[in-house]
Amino acid sequence: MIRVAVVDDEPLVRTGLRVILNSADDLTVVVDCTGAGAVELVRTRRVDVVLLDVRMPVVDGPSVLRELKRLPDPPVVAMLTTFDSDDYVDTALRSGAAGYLMKNSTPEHLIQAVRTLADGGQVLAPEAAKRVIAGYLAAGRDDGAARRVRALSERERQVLGLLGTGLSNRGIAERLHLAHGTVKDHVSSVLAKLGGLNRVQAAVVADRANLPAARSDLR
Secondary structure (H helix, E strand, C coil), X not given: CEEEEEECCCHHHHHHHHHHHHCCCCEEEEEXXXXXXXXXXXXXXXXXXXXXXXXXXXXXXXXXXXXXXCCCCCXXXXXXXXXCCHHHXXXXXXXXXXXXXXXXXXXXXXXXXXXXXXXXXXXXXXXXXXXXXXXXXXXXXXXXXXXXXXXXCHHHHHHHHHHCCCCCHHHHHHHHCCCHHHHHXXXXXXXXXXXXXXXXXXXXXXXXXXXXXXXXXCX
């Protein structure tokens, strides 16, 4: 089971998300709470994926996210919000969020997004994805990660190319006909060699480096 936490200041929203997520056989909501006290609850309940509202009174989403990322074994976090401004997207991703979803997502999309997050993938609402790619490329950001692409092995460049398409580890494994654990090792190696980037940042590097979606014929 994928253990999920829903952190939102509105009880009605939390209830609705709990009903939607618990309707899937492989998901269970083990925490629903506001921002205050969320970090301790997530830590003690061994949560896999956190859906975290951005705007909350007392303790807002970015503050909770930063605290969660300091945990010894942090969960995967996606921001779930009605706001899609550049500032919110940028703040969330720079703070370590693996996804950014809008609250008008369909139940089916939300369930699949949680599965993707749990499997190491990243999820971005279309509104957010356009801004992330455009913003990073327009700013010409280059902290050395793009140059490090050339130092990757051919297999690692394949994996990075598929990261750029948003595939989860399982999806990459299926595309390359590799074991799931092998792909996890490759992804970890790629992110480390790119300077400790997260998956979303690595996807931007793949886009900038013009890496194609990997072929499955390399053994």
